[in-house]
Amino acid sequence: MSSRDYNYDEQGQFFPYFIFTITALITLPLSYSLLKPTDEIENTAPRIKSDFRPSDADLIDGQKRKQWRRERRLKRIITAAAGYITMAAMLYLIKVTTAETPEIWDPYSILGISMSSGENQIKKRYRDLSKTLHPDKAVPDVSKNETLDSINDHWVEVSKAFKALTDEEIRNNYIQYGHPDGKQGFSIGIALPKFIVNEGSGKYVLLVYGLLLGVLLPYTVGRWWYGTQKMTKEKVLLASASKLFKEYKDDMTDGDVINVLSSAQEFEDVLRGNRADAGLGKVEQTIKGAVKGSATNGLSAKDQEKVSTYDGPRRKAAALLWSYIGRLQLGPSLDDGSFEALDHCVLFDACLEKYEIGPLAHKLLDCFVAITLAYGNTAPLLSAYRSSQHLIQAVPPSGSPLQQLPHITPELAHTIEAPLGRTHFTVQQFMSLPEHKRRRLCTEQSPRLSMTEYNSTLSVARQLPFLSVEKAFFKVMGEKFITPGSLVQFVVKARIIPPGTSNVPEVSPTDLEDIDPEEGDLDALLGRRSATRGAKMQSAAAPSTSESVIPPVAYAPYFPRDHSPRWHVFLADSKMGKIAVPPFTVTTFNRPIFDEKTGLPTFELQTFKFQFQSPQQAGSYQFVMHVVCDSYIGSDHVQNLTLNVEAAEKAAEMANEDDEISEPEEDSIAGQLRAVQSGNLSSAPPKRKKKIEIEEDSDDSSGTDEEQSDMSDTDTDTDSE
Numbered sequence: 052m053s054s055r056d057y058n059y060d061e062q063g064q065f066f067p068y069f070i071f072t073i074t075a076l077i078t079l080p081l082s083y084s085l086l087k088p089t090d091e092i093e094n095t096a097p098r099i100k101s102d103f104r105p106s107d108a109d110l111i112d113g114q115k116r117k118q119w120r121r122e123r124r125l126k127r128i129i130t131a132a133a134g135y136i137t138m139a140a141m142l143y144l145i146k147v148t149t150a151e152t153p154e155i156w157d158p159y160s161i162l163g164i165s166m167s168s169g170e171n172q173i174k175k176r177y178r179d180l181s182k183t184l185h186p187d188k189a190v191p192d193v194s195k196n197e198t199l200d201s202i203n204d205h206w207v208e209v210s211k212a213f214k215a216l217t218d219e220e221i222r223n224n225y226i227q228y229g230h231p232d233g234k235q236g237f238s239i240g241i242a243l244p245k246f247i248v249n250e251g252s253g254k255y256v257l258l259v260y261g262l263l264l265g266v267l268l269p270y271t272v273g274r275w276w277y278g279t280q281k282m283t284k285e286k287v288l289l290a291s292a293s294k295l296f297k298e299y300k301d302d303m304t305d306g307d308v309i310n311v312l313s314s315a316q317e318f319e320d321v322l323r324g325n326r327a328d329a330g331l332g333k334v335e336q337t338i339k340g341a342v343k344g345s346a347t348n349g350l351s352a353k354d355q356e357k358v359s360t361y362d363g364p365r366r367k368a369a370a371l372l373w374s375y376i377g378r379l380q381l382g383p384s385l386d387d388g389s390f391e392a393l394d395h396c397v398l399f400d401a402c403l404e405k406y407e408i409g410p411l412a413h414k415l416l417d418c419f420v421a422i423t424l425a426y427g428n429t430a431p432l433l434s435a436y437r438s439s440q441h442l443i444q445a446v447p448p449s450g451s452p453l454q455q456l457p458h459i460t461p462e463l464a465h466t467i468e469a470p471l472g473r474t475h476f477t478v479q480q481f482m483s484l485p486e487h488k489r490r491r492l493c494t495e496q497s498p499r500l501s502m503t504e505y506n507s508t509l510s511v512a513r514q515l516p517f518l519s520v521e522k523a524f525f526k527v528m529g530e531k532f533i534t535p536g537s538l539v540q541f542v543v544k545a546r547i548i549p550p551g552t553s554n555v556p557e558v559s560p561t562d563l564e565d566i567d568p569e570e571g572d573l574d575a576l577l578g579r580r581s582a583t584r585g586a587k588m589q590s591a592a593a594p595s596t597s598e599s600v601i602p603p604v605a606y607a608p609y610f611p612r613d614h615s616p617r618w619h620v621f622l623a624d625s626k627m628g629k630i631a632v633p634p635f636t637v638t639t640f641n642r643p644i645f646d647e648k649t650g651l652p653t654f655e656l657q658t659f660k661f662q663f664q665s666p667q668q669a670g671s672y673q674f675v676m677h678v679v680c681d682s683y684i685g686s687d688h689v690q691n692l693t694l695n696v697e698a699a700e701k702a703a704e705m706a707n708e709d710d711e712i713s714e715p716e717e718d719s720i721a722g723q724l725r726a727v728q729s730g731n732l733s734s735a736p737p738k739r740k741k742k743i744e745i746e747e748d749s750d751d752s753s754g755t756d757e758e759q760s761d762m763s764d765t766d767t768d769t770d771s772e
Contacts, residue, residue, distance in 0.1 A: 092601050093613040104608070118612065159216075161208055170217065180209055309369075321368075321407065326367075371401065378461075413612075436619060436681055440683060463493075466492070467492045513550065543678075547602075602639075605682035620634060620659065674692045
C-alpha cells in the first residue's frame with residue numbers, strides 16, 4: 052500500500068493535548084512535593100504551651116514568614132496553581148473543539164445498501180437512485196439549502212460508488228487506496244499553532260529555539276550545577292567553610308565561636324552594599340553602653356573588644372550577633388524624641404537584620420562543628436554546642452540560664468540569684484527551690500513578677516524536656532567480656548524529667564539492664580522492639596511505641612525559627628583533651644515523653660545504643676561521657692566511665708571457668724548412668740547447682756529437681772559495666 056500525503060491541519064486540534072501533557076509533567080510532581088509529608092521533624096513536633104510574647108514578636112514573626120518565602124514554598128504554590136489553570140483551559144479546548152477525523156469513503160453507505168448485496172441488487176439500487184438524484188430529474192429543495200452544484204456533487208459520489216462496486220479498474224483503486232480516484236491526501240493536526248509554521252515566521256521560531264536551547268537551558272543547568280558545587284553538605288558556602296577553618300583555634304571559648312561565625316561569606320551577601328555601614332555606629336554604641344552600664348546582661352567586654360577590630364560586613368555582623376544574643380533594643384520607640392527620624396529608620400532596619408543574622412549564624416555552626424570534629428579536640432566542640440544554646444535562647448555566654456524562661460530579664464535573674472550567693476542558677480536548680488522561697492524571690496523584690504507572669508514562668512519550666520541520664524555502660528552483644536577490636540555497644544539509659552517535677556518514681560533495676568535479644572528475633576536485633584527477659588518481664592515492662600516520639604519544639608521565643616532539640620552524646624579523653632568516640636545525635640525517642648491525656652511526664656526509660664570499635668590493646672580506659680543539648684542552657688550531663696578490655700586469652704579462660712558447673716560423676720548424665728549400674732542411685736536425682744553456689748561450696752553435690760529447674764532458667768548474661 053502506498054504512503055499517504057500529510058498536510059498541515061489548520062485547526063491545530065492536537066495542540067491542546069500537547070500543552071496539557073507538558074504542563075502535567077511539571078505540575079503533578081510539583082504538587083507531590085508540596086503535599087508529601089516533610090522530612091523536617093520541626094513541622095510535626097508538638098509545641099510548648101505559653102502565652103508569652105517578646106517585645107519584638109512582630110519582627111520575629113516577620114522573619115519566620117520571610118524564611119518561608121525564601122524556601123520558595125510560595126513560588127511553588129503559585130506555579131502549581133498556574134499549572135492547574137492551564138490544564139483546565141486545555142481540557143476545555145479539547146472538549147469544545149470538534150476533532151476533524153478524516154471520513155472513510157464507503158460506497159455501500161453512499162448507495163444505501165448492505166455489504167452483502169449482490170451485483171444485481173447494486174445495479175437495481177443505482178437505477179432507482181438515478182430516477183430521483185440525477186441532475187436532469189432532481190429539483191433543488193430550498194428548505195434543505197440544496198443547489199444544482201450540490202446535486203451534481205452528490206450524483207458524482209453515487210456514480211463513483213456504483214463504479215467502485217461494478218467496474219474492475221475503479222474497484223482495484225478502492226481496494227488499494229480506499230477511494231475510487233486512487234491515492235488521496237490525509238490531513239492530521241500537529242501540536243503547533245498555525246502562526247508558527249506560517250511563511251515568514253521561521254526566523255522567529257529559530258530565535259526562540261536558540262534562546263531556549265542555547266541560553267536558557269545552559270544557564271539553568273549551569274546555575275544548578277555551580278550552586279551545588281559551591282556548597283558543603285551542611286548547605287554552607289565553601290568560602291565560608293574556608294574562613295571558619297582559618298579562624299579555628301584549640302582554645303576557643305563560647306564568645307570566640309560567636310565572633311568566628313561573623314566571618315562567613317553569607318553575612319557579606321546579606322549585608323552587601325550600604326547595609327554594611329548603615330547604623331553600625333549606633334549598634335556599637337548600644338552594645339558598649341550595655342557592657343559598661345550593667346554586669347547582669349552577660350555581655351563580656353573582652354568579647355566585644357574584637358568587634359572593633361573587624362572590617363566591612365564582618366564588623367556589623369559581629370555587632371548584630373552580640374546585640375541579638377544580648378536582647379538589646381536597637382530601635383527606639385516611635386514617641387521617643389531623642390532620635391531623629393532617619394536614625395530611627397536605620398536602627399529599625401538593624402533590629403530586623405539582627406533577627407535575620409541570628410538563625411544564619413546557627414546554621415553555620417553545623418559547618419564549624421564538622422571542622423572541630425576534624426581536629427578532634429574536646430574544648431572547641433563543647434564551645435560550639437554551647438554557642439548553639441546561646442543562639443537559640445538569645446542568652447550571652449556569661450548570662451543567666453534563667454533567661455530561657457518567659458518574663459525573666461537579666462536584671463530579674465540577678466535579683467533572684469544574688470540573695471542566695473550564686474553566680475547563676477540553672478532552671479533545674481531554680482525549680483528545685485521551695486515554693487515559698489521561689490515565689491518570694493520572684494514576686495516580692497524589685498524588679499518583680501506579677502502572679503500571672505510567675506505562673507506562666509513556672510508553666511513553661513515544667514514543660515522543658517530535660518534529659519536525665521540514669522545509667523551508661525559498655526557491652527558486646529552475645530559476649531560476657533569486651534575483647535580488643537570488638538564491636539562495643541555504648542548503652543545509655545535516660546528519662547525526660549522536666550524541672551520542678553515532684554514524685555518522680557524510682558527506676559526499676561530490671562529496666563536498667565540491657566538484655567541481648569534471642570537468636571532469630573529480628574525485631575529486637577533491628578531495634579524495633581526492646582528485648583525482655585521472660586513473659587513476666589514483658590508484661591511488667593512499659594510498652595514501647597512503634598513510631599518515633601518527637602520532643603517538643605525548643606522553647607525559644609527570640610529565635611525566629613522552629614528548632615527541634617537535639618542531644619549530642621560523645622566520649623572524650625580527659626587527659627588528652629581529645630574526642631575518643633565521635634558524637635551520636637539523638638533527635639527522637641522510642642517511648643512517650645508526656646501523657647497524651649494528662650500532659651504529665653511519663654518518666655519512661657529511654658534507651659540509646661551507639662556502636663564503636665574497642666581499643667586494640669587490653670586494659671582499662673577512662674572516658675568522660677558528655678551529653679549536650681543544643682537548645683537549652685544548663686542541661687548538659689558529664690559522667691566518668693570505664694571501659695574494661697580483656698585480652699582474648701584471659702577472657703576465654705574466664706568464660707571456661709564460669710562454664711564449669713559441677714563434677715560429671717555426680718550431676719552429669721554420665722555420672723547418673725554409672726550410679727545406676729552400681730545400684731547407688733538415690734530416689735531423687737542430684738541437682739545441677741548454680742555457678743555462684745558451686746564457687747562458694749564445691750563439696751556439696753546433692754540437690755533437688757526444683758533447683759535443677761531453676762538452673763535452666765538462669766540467664767548467664769552479665770553487664771560488664
